[in-house]
Structure formats: structure tokens, C-alpha cells
Amino acid sequence: MTASPVLSVRKLTKLFGDRTRPEAVNVGVRGVSFDVEGGEVVGLIGESGCGKTTLGRCVVGLQKPDDGHIVINDTDLASLSPARMRTFRKAVQIVFQRPETCLNPRMSVFTFVKQAMRNFDTVPRGHERARMIELAQLVGLKEEALDRFPHQLSGGERQRVAIMRALACEPSLIVLDEPTSALDVSVQAQVLRTLKDLQREVGTSFLFISHDVAVVRYICSRVMVMYLGVIVEEGPSEIVLGHPVHPYTQALLAAAPRITPKPGPHPSLKGELVLADVGPGECPVRARCPMAHERCRTAPPVTQLPEGHRVACWLAADAATDGPISIQTPSKKVPQ
């Protein structure tokens, strides 16, 4: 690729410790690196509390990372002064999860979205209304909705307004933090369709955060799977979601309900995430991994597989050197 990526994250770390339980592993994001190219839709999946939202908030500059770099359009966020940061926010926007609190209850939709246009000078003065009507059509809102207040809108409409606000900034990247998980299933489908059409039309890159495998499969071209602050598997969606290599991804996909269940045994994780079971420096999945073995006590290297498929697992590392991958045969288990 010749063009530099829209978003480039290197060794991003942001941890939250629990002061009452200092022995437990800190939660958050630990040393995550990835790129998002222009016009790409990248999905980020993982269970609740694995650091997806923290990652998203760091990327849009709402949270300061402990360590690491976030480079957007060749500009490192850490190098910006607060004043420059304010104008730089134009480049990367976010859509939040909860439609109840994502809009200012005392502002009409028009006023709320107009601020973004004003602050970033994306629309010449006096033309805001015309542009707003355009945007409203793009996200599937009626023109009348522009003069309404949030309490007069449904959850789906509010989420469309939030998307509209992000678009009004004309960003190069939009972080969508579970934009549909709080909506009814029927509304969810409509909003997802809007997002997909929109992305094709506008060409903005999306970082789509979700815990719903089906949603990510529908909208994303590339997927990253996160567990306890680490990206365990990454690659094109049809590969990662079709032929997952990492035991965690396999378990995650097996747990997602499907209309025709796959025959055969389903790999699944043991128990629930217990932070106290995870030791420092080991593979974060080890405590729950059905295929864990002694080597997992040290963190596995990231193995590069064909077509940009990357996996952080010892089994994949073995397979890449030894020959074809055979995941379904668990290696010898070590009693814990």
C-alpha cells in the first residue's frame, strides 16, 4: 500500500487498576497495535469489559493513553497542544452506544449538529440548513426531525442524529462504539443498513466496535478480536469469522447463535473471566483456554498467516512452522 493509513495505533496502553484488589490484573488496553486504511471498515469484537470502548475513546482523544502512540493522518495525537487538539478532533469522530444520553436534552437536533459545522467550518455560514437536510437524508431522518428535541425522538432516530453529528464534521475516521446494541432488533437492522450504505457513499473509514458477531460479519471487511486488552486474532472478516485459528475466536463464534447449528463438538471456554487467575506475562486466554499448555505461561508471539491474518497463539505459531494448521486436535493439556 502506498497511502499511509488513516489510523495507526502502536503499543497503545491504558489500564485501570482496582485499588481494593491490587493483586488482580489491571483491565483496559495493553500494548495494542493496528492500522485502519482509508475507506476501510474494521470491526473490533470481544466480550464486555475487554477494553473495546477504552480503545475507541483513546482513538478519538477522549482518554489519554498511559503509553503508546495514536497516529491519525500522520499526526500523533500526543504531540498536539490542547488548542490544536480541539481543531484536530474534526478528523476522528465517535458514535456512542446509548441513545438516551448521546444528545443534549436541551438542544434541538439542528442546534446540536450545527455546532460541529460551526466549530470546524465544514459548511459556509448560512448554508447549514441545506447541508443538514442533505445529511438527514443520508442517515435516513425526516427533515422535520431537525427541529425536534431528543425526548421527541425514538432511540433509532437519536442514533441517526448521533451519526449525523459525526458526519457533519467530515471526519476521515468514525469510531462506532456499539451503535446498535441498545436498539430493537428491527431498528438495529435499519440503522446497520444505513451505516453500510453510508460508508459506501461517503468513503469514511469505520472502526466498528461490537460484541455481536453477526453485526460485525455484516458490516466489516476486516475484524480484530480482543480479549482482556489484547488483540488475539486479526484479519479479513471472511477468514477470521469463517476459519478462526485462535481458540478464543472459535469459542466466541461457537457461542453466537445461528439458525443451522454446526455439527460436531463446539470449542468453548472454561468458566468465566476471573481476573485473579490471569498471571502477568502469560497468554491472557490461558486460564480459560481448552487447549492451554505449559508454554502459554509466556505470552505467545503474533504469527503472520497469509492474507494479513495475524494470530497471537502458540498453536498457530507451531502450525506456521510445522505445516498445515490442525486446530481441532487439542494438544496435551496440562492440569492446572
Added chain:
Amino acid sequence: MNMRVDPMPTTPALPRRPAGPTPWRRFYYGIFGGDALGLAGTAMLAALLAIAIVGPWLVTHDPLLTTPQTLLPPTAEHWLGTDHFGRDVFSRTITSLRIDFIVAGLGVSGAILIGSLLGLVCGYVGGWFDDLVMRGVDIVQSFPLLLIAMVLILVMGPGLESIVIVTVLINIPIYARVIRGETLSRKTLEYIDAARCSGASEMSILFRHLMPNTLSPIIVHGSLNLAAAVGNVAALSFLGVGIRPPTPDLGVMVAEGTNYLVQGAWWMSIGPGLVLALTIFSLNLLGDCLEGRLDPRRTEA
């Protein structure tokens, strides 16, 4: 076993609606939510305010004019009698009401303005500024209100301005605390982050996004606080550190009247005392009504 088909249950009839809304119903239920006491309080307060506003045209005598006819019982000439200087008690009561409303109103408005601003900035900025202001608020609140008011007035010297300033000072903590709490609970909401992402400046976040959403409790606190403030001004005057004679004040009049109660001059205190009680009572009724109407957690279905 013989088969028996149950008839289809009929759809239960909807409960009959009350007759269509008359203007009175719309007023009573729509605005007061059927709260009779709230309506009574509002009506009483409106009457008292009206009296205070048109007071200068309502008085029958000059409230400061002393005459030789001292301690007259109520007559057709002097509706509430005269006091120990021969001044008309009715005229003085009405003038007092006006002065007390102005002093308490100014004091509470000032407290709302300064207190809300402090609370907003404290909640938003946090850190040492928040600690400093909140400890100051703690100190003010740790003294008995009347004691701190008396000391302050003695330091500043008596006068209407001092009473207004003292009312502002002792009421700032209420608003600073309430607004700080509201700000703390709202500053982490998504719409604040969204505004920040829209490139809003800190000032804009503070005053356009946070402030309008934190102000609703002020209406309730304001009306209850105004009742307390009217009482405080009267209490200070009663104790001799508030509004000074000869300026009429409800507290001063009650205080002066008590000296002549033993002589049987009951009319000197009863008029101003009743007006004072009614004012505070009506403001409290209104405050309770507003609290019920504006706080969704307290409204009955």
C-alpha cells in the same frame, strides 16, 4: 366426559374516562397535578405579591408619620390600629411586606447566581479549586445561620445592603452543593463527550451543554429558600441586627409589638405576624408542589 367449549372471553371494557377537560380541569390537573395545597399556596403567594407590588397605592397613611394618637386599637380610620409612635400599623405592614420581599428576593437571586456558578465550575474542574470552595462552603454551613448572619452584619454595619449581602452569603452553599452534584453526574454523559468531539470549547461545554441541564432543581430550592430567607430577614430584624427602625419590617414590627402585648395592644404584632406566617407558609406550599411536579421520581402515577 362431556366436552364444553368456553365462550370467548369478551374484551374487558375500558374504564370510563372522566368527562372532557373543562378549562378549570385543565388548569387544576395540567398545571398543579391535582395538588390542592399547591394551588392554595400559589394563590396566596400571588395575592401577597400583588399587595406588595401595589403597596404604595394601597397604604392609607404615611408608614413613617408619627402622630400623638399612640396605641389606638383597630378603628375605621386605622384598620390595624396604631403603634407606640402613633404610626398606622396597616400601612406599615404593607410597606414591610414589600421591603422584605425585595430584600429576600435580591438575596436569594444573588445566592442562586453565585452559588450555581461556583457549583458548576467546581463540579466541572474538580481538583484543588473544588476542594477549596467546598471546604469554604463546609465552614459557612457549620455555623448556625443566624449566628453567622449576626456577626457579618455587625462587621459590615447595619443597613439594607448588609442584609442582602448576608442573605446571599448564607445561601450560596445550598446552590453550590446542588449544582455541583448535578454537574458531577452529568459531565461524564455521552453528549458532553459528543460536544467535545464537535470541537466545542471548554466554555461552550460548561455554559451551553452542562449548565442548562443542571438548573432544574434550582426552581424547587429557590422557592423553599425564599421562604427561609423571608423568615431570616424578619428574625434578624427581630433580634435588632436586621432592618433598622424606623424603616418598617415585619420582624421589627413583631418585636416592637411584643413589648406592648402586656398592655393589651395585641394589634401591633398580630397583623405583621400573620402576614409573615402566611408568606412563609405559601412559599413552602409552592415549593412542595413544585418539588412533586418537577421531580419525576416523586410524581404519583
